[in-house]
Amino acid sequence: MEREGFFDRVYGMVRQVPAGRVVSYGQVATLVGEPRKARFVGFAMHASPGMAGGVPCHRVVFKDGSLAPGFAFGGPDVQRRMLEDEGVVFCEDGRVDMKRCAWEVGL
């Protein structure tokens, strides 16, 4: 058991991300124990049921704090609005303030 696949592990981890916090793809990959699969985390997000499945994929961003262009809920602007609504702070460059909103386990 416990072998529901890499994707489900990612979902479980992202699901633990509190509102107002963001996490990078590589961060999630590291938390699940496989930092090499950063790309598959994003792939898992695309295959995820979204918030309906309890997977707030909009809280998952690049390491730089930038969002996923072209694959967000209709545009990075929409995703940004969702994050801001949860209390995430953005820089003037349009990137998330990772210094303030980067999530980590045990927080």
Place this chain on the structure above:
DNA sequence: CTTATGACTATGA
């Protein structure tokens, strides 16, 4: 079986 692709990250120019 092989090849192509990808919601990434690190490195170099």
Place this chain on the structure above:
DNA sequence: TTCATAGCCATAA
């Protein structure tokens, strides 16, 4: 600082 390329490895065809 930004832009381009390489490496990463699972999934699909």
